[in-house]
Amino acid sequence: MKSKKLHILLVEDNPNDVIITERSLKKGQIKTELSVARDGQEALDFLYQRGHFAGVPRPDLILLDLNLPKINGQEVLAEIKQDEHLRRIPVIVLTVSKYEKDMVKAYDSGAAGYITKPPSSGEFLKIINTVLDYWRVAELPPA
């Protein structure tokens, strides 16, 4: 299981932040496959496998920036949590905002965790291990 590549969807409009995230994952020696969506609309298209995202696999983890063009992160999160198939995918919220109310709002909407940017490799490592554990349990056949 551990050798399985973790498929991550990064929803982030800032190319610099995409680079930072990629580097942190690389530094943490974490074997992942990273897909990037540049706005909320694209993220939803990817998740629903619409348009040119037809046939892409569902991600194991979503890293979601809250501050997005078109459809903002909060709305994307709400949409994900409404869908029967998508709601099981853990969502980690990524943002520079340090306002407590944003954090609380994210948790209330169903986010599994919260990372302030720029994320460090250590933080990623922790989260990825947690998510792997989560999937291991989730994929066990019912006893």
Added chain:
Amino acid sequence: MHYEAWLALLRKLGIIFFFYLAVFAVLYVLDYRPAKLVFALSGMALLAGALFLESWGGLLLGAGSTLLTLPFIPLDAGFYLHSLLPVALGYLAVGGGIGWANRRVRLRRESRQAQQHSSRRDLYRRSLNLVQILSPAGEVLESNDRAKEQLGHPRHLAEFVHFDDLERLREELERAYLHGESGGNNLRVISWEKQALPMEYRIVRLNTQRLALEMRDISERAELEQRLCEVEARYRYLIEDAIDTLDTGIMMLDAERQVIWANQTIGYFFDMDRDEMTGLEIGRLLRGLAPLPDDPESFGRITQAGVDSFVFSLRRGGQERILQFRSLPIETDRYRGGRIDHYIDITEIKLLERELVEKTERLEESNRKLEEFSHVVSHDLKEPLRTIEIFGGYLLEDYPQALGEEGAGYLRAMRRSAARMKHLIDDLLKLSSIGAQRDLLEEIDLSDLLAEVRENLEGALAQVELHIAPDLPKVMANRTRLAELFSNLISNAIKYNGKERKLIELAWQREAEGYHFSVRDNGIGIDERYLDKIFELFERLEPGDDYESTGAGLAICKRIVQELGGRIWAESPAGEGSVFHFTLPRGSYKPALLAQRLITEGDRV
């Protein structure tokens, strides 16, 4: 019973007895008994004598006539002795008594009448009023002393009554003659000194020949009345003038809510001549004027008495005036009814109020925009800096060989600058946010707050002796800001101190304007020339290699203190470090300061 009442009773008994005997006399005539008839008749004669002649002669007449009956009565001597004689004597006694009583009653009555007559006459003669007895034709028959004294001895009315009043008096005389009495005022008579005197008079008919004319000199009273009128007029003018020049419209209403009087201001407010208003019912008056509150309830409140105040607007000459109405019922111990209405023009105040509300709204709007702007700045301005810092870090980490020692140095300088700029932006945001948002004020126990500050500064305080005065007061302030103030001052005191044994002392005292705090250190001190400058933004006296020091710290302190209504200043006794002073007002945040803040912010925005 009174003596005289006894007398009167006795007299009545005598009369009754007379008629009693008269009845007997009639009976004896019918049943002819001459002796008894004579006896009865003689008794009657006796009583009549006693009652009407009131003399012993009458009595004797009665007694004699009794004796005269004797020859007609053929009886023996025993009868005379035993019956007739005692009866005759009884007659005598009764008749005498009655006669005497009757006389006494008459005499008394007469003396009383005489007395009354003479005192009446006296009264008439000596009265303070002028009294004349006139014939129906107007001839003067008699005058009393007073009349003689003032008018002399006229023989006819025409001699002393003012020519213009003569006809009137004649009519009155005639009326008195017909109806018994008449009278009037302001009859002008001419005294024998040829002086006209106003008189009040009354005429009473005494009998068909005589009329009494009584006059009273009212010249003094007339003079008093005249003076009273003058005084009243003077004060009325004074008061009316005073009330007329007021800015307040004042109106007096009677119990029927009709206008009795209104001052000029009312006329101005209602655009109406005030004389036109007099007598108008207030409801009708107000209804006749421009738009009034439509709802009957509030209109009712205007037209009813009460001390309520009420605001309504009135269009006057195309311009809306807002009047405040207040009514005071007139109620004294003796009188109750009517009211005094006040109308105050509060248009200007209302306009100002409206303007203030608008201005406040605009301020709030601009504050909100400012906050939005700050948020955008903090996010968008800092973002690129963050990227520079992070990617610079990556370069240093990932490509140390390629950069070389020199390149790494340049890169570090770049990163330092980026970091410093980030701090600058943070401080600027902080500075602009003080007071811009509605800071939450609470009561803060400074002893608790300083304990927190000390805890937060723990690392920096490692080699510092920080003395904090005990029993610090409680103040109204925003907790975060106040902590920042103390923390900044203490950090500064540590930062600009090269000594091995660093001393910082926080003291306070109560003063008239509030609390006075001071933070004293034994550091490098401040040149006198810069004591004011240090509170300006980004002013640093020491060349800082320490990039965290932006120079905004003291500017922030100044803002915080000013926001709370205090002031801050520094002093630096030569060679003895520096002292930072600041004051905080006692009690709550003054509303005046809030207004001032709004104004200064308005200017700034």
